[in-house]
Amino acid sequence: MTPENASPITTHLPTGLSAVEQDIMRACKEARRDRASVTLVAVSKTFDADAIAPVIEAGQRVFGENRVQEAKAKWPGLISTHPGLALHLIGPLQSNKAKEAVALFDAIHSVDRPSVCEALAKEIVAQNRRPELFVQLNTGEEPQKAGIAPSEADAFIASCREKYGLPISGLMCIPPVDDAPAPHFALTAKIAARNGLVNLSMGMSADFAIAIAFGATHVRIGSAIFGTR
Numbered sequence: 001m002t003p004e005n006a007s008p009i010t011t012h013l014p015t016g017l018s019a020v021e022q023d024i025m026r027a028c029k030e031a032r033r034d035r036a037s038v039t040l041v042a043v044s045k046t047f048d049a050d051a052i053a054p055v056i057e058a059g060q061r062v063f064g065e066n067r068v069q070e071a072k073a074k075w076p077g078l079i080s081t082h083p084g085l086a087l088h089l090i091g092p093l094q095s096n097k098a099k100e101a102v103a104l105f106d107a108i109h110s111v112d113r114p115s116v117c118e119a120l121a122k123e124i125v126a127q128n129r130r131p132e133l134f135v136q137l138n139t140g141e142e143p144q145k146a147g148i149a150p151s152e153a154d155a156f157i158a159s160c161r162e163k164y165g166l167p168i169s170g171l172m173c174i175p176p177v178d179d180a181p182a183p184h185f186a187l188t189a190k191i192a193a194r195n196g197l198v199n200l201s202m203g204m205s206a207d208f209a210i211a212i213a214f215g216a217t218h219v220r221i222g223s224a225i226f227g228t229r
Helices: 015-030 049-057 068-081 095-104 114-127 150-162 181-194 208-213
Strands: 039-043 062-065 086-089 107-111 132-137 168-173 199-201 218-221
Touching: 015 039, 015 208, 049 068, 062 068, 068 086, 068 095, 095 114, 107 114, 107 168, 114 150, 132 150, 132 181, 132 199, 150 168, 150 181, 168 181, 181 199, 181 208, 199 218, 208 218
Parallel strands: 039 062, 039 218, 062 086, 086 107, 107 132, 132 168, 168 199
Antiparallel strands: none
């Protein structure tokens, strides 16, 4: 459900977005990949509509938010005045927010437990709306972080498909902050490949070039575009 937005932005860009776009193009060239194979998700969490509007006007069309309620407060107005935007939920999803999430988001990167699967399956049928879904992995198995442990990923993906009928399209990961990201990206790509998943949501402002080298199809970049929160 992502619009045709993965190609390079060619209008006049805000400084942060311009630098990120150049870095993505460079990383794609080094990885011998087409720039159009990588979708830039501009992470706009905590920024208000006035800060987001210039980035939209520069041509960016895919945005990421961490919280359903925050997105619900600021995005309907932006979407109504800027057709063709896609909104991705990249933060944890509570099952009691599934109805609002399915209504608002074009992609959800944080499918990570049976209660969320059940709630999403119900709302996808009720609303006849099918956001793109990613299973979130906890590759570092950090107790404070959401996500499925790598050893449980295959069974969970199968359950999403077979028990809940969810159209899982990819995996998402957030490596531990003190770890080298490359092994986590490689593991995520390996699990995706053996489960027939084509999308990899991995890489943020500090490590997206590495993620692109390991096959990322979606990079989630906020501070490099919008500045420090």
